[in-house]
Amino acid sequence: MASRFQQFQTKTIQVSRLVTKNGGPYYKEMKERAIQVSQLVTKNGGPYCREMMERAIQVSQLLTKNGGSYYRELMKRNKTYIKEPSSVETCQLLAKQLFYTRLASIPRRYEAFWKELDSLKELLKTKEAWNIENASMAALIGVECYAWFFGGEIIGRGFTITGYHV
Structure with a gap:
């Protein structure tokens, strides 16, 4: 089993190196190596791998057959939200409108924040309002x-818990 996996891994590495290094001129060789890899997987991967490949082919055929009609239906349903003519200027105008609309909503959000904070202070002052439900929600x-x-913090450290790459 380990040798099959190593074969698959080396073939995959060869294909990826060829793609990153040479790109266009070696398209035929890339295609042949990709076919070799897929044949190796189907031959040695067992019945589950064959079934998975068959299902992937079915899904891709379904998407290619029905994808266009779904896209047209989606666009027709949401035509009211589409701004015509669609151009770079229109997109920039909509981005500016969104930015300044969000900027204009800051005072209302600021007031709502302080109202929420005041209601939290009142809740903390009165012991009668505290029950298990409120305490568990706060926790x-x-x-x-x-x-x-x-x-x-973990994301900021580059997905390490301690900050060191071990």
């Missing part, structure tokens, strides 16, 4: 905030 939100913070 859940706190854990979620901590998880987002921790996830952001």
